[in-house]
Amino acid sequence: xxxxxxxxxxxxxxxTNFSNGEKTELHLCERCAQEKGEMFLLSQGPINNFLxxxxxxxxxxxxxxxxxxxxxxxxxxxxxSMTFPKFIKVGRFGCSNCYETxxxxxxxxxRRLHSGNSTHIGKxxxxxxxxxxxxxxxxxxxxxxxxxxxxEEFEAAVEVRDQIRSLEKELADERKGGE
Amino acid sequence: MSLERFINQAVSSWxxxxxxxxxxxxxxxxxxxxxxxxxxxxxxASRDSSEAIINAVEERTIxxxxxxxxxxxxxxxDEIQPLQKRVLVEKHLISPHLAEHSMHGAFLxxxxxxxxxxxxxxxxxxxxxxxxxxxxxxxxxxxxxVDDWLEEKLNYAFxxxxxxxxxxxxxxxxxxxxxxxMHLPGLVITRQMNRILPAINQLGLVVRGIYGEGSEAQGxxxxxxxxxxxxxxxxxxxxxxxxxxxxxxxxERSAREALAKTLxxxxxxxxxxxxxxxxxxxxxxxxxxxxxxxxxxxxIDMGYIKNLSRSILNELMILTQPGFLQQxxxxxLRPDERDIRRAALIRxxxxxxxxx
Numbered sequence: 001x002x003x004x005x006x007x008x009x010x011x012x013x014x015x016t017n018f019s020n021g022e023k024t025e026l027h028l029c030e031r032c033a034q035e036k037g038e039m040f041l042l043s044q045g046p047i048n049n050f051l052x053x054x055x056x057x058x059x060x061x062x063x064x065x066x067x068x069x070x071x072x073x074x075x076x077x078x079x080x081s082m083t084f085p086k087f088i089k090v091g092r093f094g095c096s097n098c099y100e101t102x103x104x105x106x107x108x109x110x111r112r113l114h115s116g117n118s119t120h121i122g123k124x125x126x127x128x129x130x131x132x133x134x135x136x137x138x139x140x141x142x143x144x145x146x147x148x149x150x151x152e153e154f155e156a157a158v159e160v161r162d163q164i165r166s167l168e169k170e171l172a173d174e175r176k177g178g179e
Numbered sequence: 180m181s182l183e184r185f186i187n188q189a190v191s192s193w194x195x196x197x198x199x200x201x202x203x204x205x206x207x208x209x210x211x212x213x214x215x216x217x218x219x220x221x222x223x224a225s226r227d228s229s230e231a232i233i234n235a236v237e238e239r240t241i242x243x244x245x246x247x248x249x250x251x252x253x254x255x256x257d258e259i260q261p262l263q264k265r266v267l268v269e270k271h272l273i274s275p276h277l278a279e280h281s282m283h284g285a286f287l288x289x290x291x292x293x294x295x296x297x298x299x300x301x302x303x304x305x306x307x308x309x310x311x312x313x314x315x316x317x318x319x320x321x322x323x324x325v326d327d328w329l330e331e332k333l334n335y336a337f338x339x340x341x342x343x344x345x346x347x348x349x350x351x352x353x354x355x356x357x358x359x360x361m362h363l364p365g366l367v368i369t370r371q372m373n374r375i376l377p378a379i380n381q382l383g384l385v386v387r388g389i390y391g392e393g394s395e396a397q398g399x400x401x402x403x404x405x406x407x408x409x410x411x412x413x414x415x416x417x418x419x420x421x422x423x424x425x426x427x428x429x430x431e432r433s434a435r436e437a438l439a440k441t442l443x444x445x446x447x448x449x450x451x452x453x454x455x456x457x458x459x460x461x462x463x464x465x466x467x468x469x470x471x472x473x474x475x476x477x478x479i480d481m482g483y484i485k486n487l488s489r490s491i492l493n494e495l496m497i498l499t500q501p502g503f504l505q506q507x508x509x510x511x512l513r514p515d516e517r518d519i520r521r522a523a524l525i526r527x528x529x530x531x532x533x534x535x
Contacts, residue, residue, distance in 0.1 A: 080219050092301070094223040096214055096336030096344040099351075103340070106348065110341070110409055113349055115383050117410020120342025122353040123323070125330045128216070128337045 005032035077101040134171045138164055183531060189503065191270055191292035191309070194493040198312015202480045203428050205360040205400070205493055206311055208271070209318040209417075211326055212345045212354035213304040214336040220346040221281065221299045229283035229299050236298050239332045240287060246328045248321055249289050251296065256284035262511075265502030271309060276300055294325060301346050302354070304329065311493075313424060315357055315417045323413075342409065352409030357420050361427060362492065364399040364477045365434030372401075375430070383407045384423060398469030398496060403427075435481060450478030458529050462515075463522040468499050487532050495525060 003011045009029035076083050080094030084102055087093060099106065110118045124133045141164045148157035193206045214220060215235065218228045233255070240251055256264065256277060264278040272292055277284045277300045287296040297305040306325050308318040336344040342352040350356070366372045376386055385406050388396030403424065405416050438446055453474035456463070463471075476492035478484040497503065499521045505512050508520055 080223055082223075090222075092222045092346045093220060093344075093348070095219040096216060096338075099338055099341050099344050106341075109348055110351065114352065114407045114409035117352075117407065119340055120338075120352045120409055122342060122355070122412040122416075123326075125335050125337050125343075126327065127330055128335050132339060 001027050003027065003029035003032050005029070075101060075105075131171055131174050134167060134174065138167050138171065141167070189266070189270075189498060189506075190494055191272070193293065193309045193311045194270075194497060195490050196311045197489070198310060198314050200428055201312035202489070203361055203363070203431050204313040204424065205362055206271075206309055207313055207315045207318050208307065208309045208356075208358045208360075209315065209322040210356040210358075211306040211322050212302040212343065212350045212356075213306065213326065213329070214344055214346070215303050216334040216336045218303065221301065221303060222346055224282070224299075226282065232303050233283060233285050233298055235333060236285075236287070236296070236304065236329070239329060246324075248294060248324055248328075249291075251287040251289055251294065253285060253287050256281060256286070262502060262506050266506050269497055269500040269502045272307075273297055274300055274305075294321065296325065296329075302350070304333075313359065313421070313428075315359065315421055315424075319355075319357070319413060319417050349406075350408050353411070353413050353416065355408055355413050355416055356404055357417050358402055358404030359420070359424050360400060360402050361424070361431075362398075362400055362473065362476060363427065363431050364473050365431045365438055366427070367396075367399045368438060369434045371430065371434060375427070379403065379423060382419070382423060384420065397466055398473040398492075400469075400473070400496070435477075439481060446481075447478075447483050450474050450481075450483045454478065454484060457525050459526070460522045462518045463525065464518055465499065465521070468521055468525065469496060472496055487529070491528070491532070495528060498528070499524060 001011045003009050004027050006029060009031065011027035012030055013028050014025065074083075077094060077098045078101070079097040082094040082098050082101075084105055087098070087102065093099065093102075107118045124136075141160055145157055145160045145164065148154070148160060198204070198207075215232060218224060218232055221229060221232075224232075233253075237253055240253060256273075259267075264273075267273045268275050268278050270292070272288065272295050273286050274297065277286065277297050281299050283299050285298040287294075287298070289295070293309055295307045295309075297307065306322050306329070308322045308325070310318050338344055343354040345351050345354055363372065366375065379386055383406050385404050387402045387404075388400065403420070405420055407416070411419075453471035456467070457471050457475060472492050472495055475484060475487070476489065479487050479489050479491070498507075501512075501517055504517050504520045504524065507524065508516075512520060
């Protein structure tokens with residue numbers, strides 16, 4: 001088969017597209033496909049189609065391993081009555097509580113959407129975030145502490161230990177003050 | 180209204196001012212998505228709760244104390260003429276979604292139009308900073324200031340694991356979208372763009388054209404932005420994007436050098452032919468205008484054209500969009516009428532420069 005674009009080289013890549021029930025086929029050589037690649041990229045559909053595609057990737061495998069009436073299809077957000085199948089369809093949650101309701105199902109979704117990540121490590125709001133920043137600082141210092149101990153750098157370890165103590169005191173004070 | 184006055188009123192600072200590397204990077208943008216804890220997301224919210232959001236944000240802004248980044252003015256989408264909405268979208272100050280599909284949509288705008296805060300878009304609050312040239316770090320700094328200022332009085336929906344909670348999980352975490360608009364004619368002419376695009380995609384970045392969902396990036400203008408918003412700090416997201424952008428800048432510069440060496444007279448010919456079309460045509464479509472503007476801008480950057488200012492591309496690519504043309508004409512225009520208007524506006528804009 002000859003490439004449909006240049007009519008010169010043999011077609012090595014074959015694309016099939018279904019839209020409105022109609023099937024269209026495209027046969028291209030590598031060079032033309034690369035040039036068209038830019039076009040494919042720019043004609044991406046709306047984000048929820050994209051999301052739907054990603055989420056549905058799961059279904060053929062899940063169908064094999066799980067019972068047809070699985071618990072998660074009944075799970076519903078208390079606040080906005082969103083269900084997981086509906087979320088997959090529209091690609092949007094109804095309220096912030098949905099993240100709590102679907103926390104477990106969401107981990108593989110966020111991993112796929114965010115190059116393998118499922119935990120936020122960026123900015124923390126000053127007021128609502130409360131003591132989270134302090135807790136994170138303490139956790140990272142504890143990490144440093146054990147590294148120092150492993151390397152037998154005891155003087156540095158003592159310094160870090162004192163820092164942790166003072167932060168833990170700060171944390172305890174904050175918690176008391178907040179109550 | 181004279182064209183000069185119209186332009187003065189129409190042009191935002193990101194379109195007319197120079198920024199770092201602004202021969203290649205037209206603008207930098209940072210967007211932060213935020214939601215309020217107590218309310219349903221705008222996609223499902225009731226009228227009452229949407230109104231409550233506007234009131235909550237408005238209350239924050241009329242406290243009487245002008246924040247460090249300057250005063251902000253609130254506008255309600257429902258109270259704006261359709262044509263004006265379109266103009267705001269074309270200037271990238273509000274999103275098409277806010278203009279057309281939001282219920283009780285509103286936005287706050289700073290005087291120089293560098294800061295806009297959309298209310299009741301896909302998320303309750305979307306903070307946007309738009310600067311000329313490559314200024315992502317500066318943009319992020321200002322966006323963070325606006326964010327902190329809002330957070331003093333508003334309860335954000337924030338989760339220890341998932342960070343800032345958003346309506347769509349593609350934005351969750353930092354809620355940050357950083358993007359730059361780049362003019363890359365050198366890479367397109369030398370056919371390197373097709374090779375570079377897939378590589379950029381593999382780095383978790385997205386490339387789009389600015390003229391909508393078209394089949395190609397018109398006017399050789401590409402918008403590059405991050406896709407990952409979770410599991411990376413704001414600073415890292417911005418640094419990673421900046422890294423790719425600097426790579427692209429240096430590749431574009433060397434492509435231009437190579438073009439000057441190998442194609443000198445052909446390139447000069449192409450530039451001046453396009454200049455001739457813009458200076459003389461009586462009917463011009465968006466696509467042709469975009470490609471001629473790109474050639475002329477390249478001609479200015481490479482020193483072939485000396486009597487035009489560089490901002491002409493930024494300005495005209497926005498001013499020749501349908502909304503602007505119709506606003507300048509003072510009413511709706513059919514597509515064929517727009518093509519005539521577009522040609523007239525471009526001719527007049529060039530004459531404004533060469534007469535000075």
